[in-house]
Amino acid sequence: MAVDTAETVIAVRExxxxxxxxLIHDHLDLDIQRGEIVALVGxxxxxxxxxxxxxxxxxxxxxxxxxxxxxEIIGIGENAAFRLRRRFGMLFQQGALFSSLTVRENVAVxxxxxxxxxxxxxxxxxxxxxALAGLPADAGDKLPRxxxxxxxxxxxxxxxxxxxxxxxxxxxxxxxxxxxxxxxxDELVVQLKQSLGLTVVMVTHDLDTLWSATDRVAFLGEQxxxxxAPMRELTQAExxxxxxxxxxxxxxxxxxxxxxxx
Numbered sequence: 001m002a003v004d005t006a007e008t009v010i011a012v013r014e015x016x017x018x019x020x021x022x023l024i025h026d027h028l029d030l031d032i033q034r035g036e037i038v039a040l041v042g043x044x045x046x047x048x049x050x051x052x053x054x055x056x057x058x059x060x061x062x063x064x065x066x067x068x069x070x071x072e073i074i075g076i077g078e079n080a081a082f083r084l085r086r087r088f089g090m091l092f093q094q095g096a097l098f099s100s101l102t103v104r105e106n107v108a109v110x111x112x113x114x115x116x117x118x119x120x121x122x123x124x125x126x127x128x129x130x131a132l133a134g135l136p137a138d139a140g141d142k143l144p145r146x147x148x149x150x151x152x153x154x155x156x157x158x159x160x161x162x163x164x165x166x167x168x169x170x171x172x173x174x175x176x177x178x179x180x181x182x183x184x185x186d187e188l189v190v191q192l193k194q195s196l197g198l199t200v201v202m203v204t205h206d207l208d209t210l211w212s213a214t215d216r217v218a219f220l221g222e223q224x225x226x227x228x229a230p231m232r233e234l235t236q237a238e239x240x241x242x243x244x245x246x247x248x249x250x251x252x253x254x255x256x257x258x259x260x261x262x
Contacts, residue, residue: 007034009167009199010055015064017050024050025061026223037193037200039210042220043245048203049171051220055201056090056169057081068167086114088167089160093175096156097144103130103155104140110162126162133158134188150181154188161192168192170202174209182206186213219245
């Protein structure tokens with residue numbers, strides 16, 4: 001999966017994140033190019049989700065720089081942040097859909113918040129995004145509790161796509177899904193990247209996803225990025241944390257499946 005451009009969409013420099021005496025990130029650097037699918041991985045407590053939350057402006061780092069679309073977001077004003085948030089979508093781990101709203105109404109929330117479009121047009125756009133996420137037409141009338149786990153993820157993805165974002169963030173997108181549903185979701189993300197020109201950043205522990213859906217993988221450890229490469233290169237890295245992560249039974253099994261398929 002080659003990257004078509006060298007345009008940097010996300011640039012993180014000298015990032016430091018600290019909560020009290022606990023240091024999460026220190027001198028962390030990361031560049032993500034337009035059109036890539038990049039995964040953030042690492043052991044428990046390595047700061048993957050914390051980094052994601054910093055990038056989407058849900059927490060403020062202690063020091064450093066984060067630039068989205070060449071705009072500095074640390075210290076950004078609320079109005080500028082509001083405009084910037086229109087340019088990316090976020091799929092949270094548990095979906096985070098409003099339980100009292102239908103799928104269509106959930107997908108419509110960003111459109112109602114960020115646009116002044118007529119309600120009928122908003123509903124039509126919501127139905128388009130629902131179809132784009134691979135859901136049947138009747139899913140729009142259902143409540144989140146009426147959906148299976150895989151359908152719930154797709155509904156959350158449809159909402160993340162509501163404003164036609166250039167950048168899509170996914171937090172554990174295949175967590176809790178059976179292997180077939182997880183594989184189908186990975187294929188959908190790759191298809192959306194190719195058809196819509198999306199840049200995708202995800203946090204995941206799913207080794208199958210890392211092999212099948214990513215262009216590059218950033219491995220977090222020792223408060224920074226200690227490895228950043230396509231999976232075939234990253235799994236050959238000599239750093240002991242990276243070796244321990246990918247050379248366990250699950251890591252070897254996932255790599256073996258890829259080799260068998262190819």
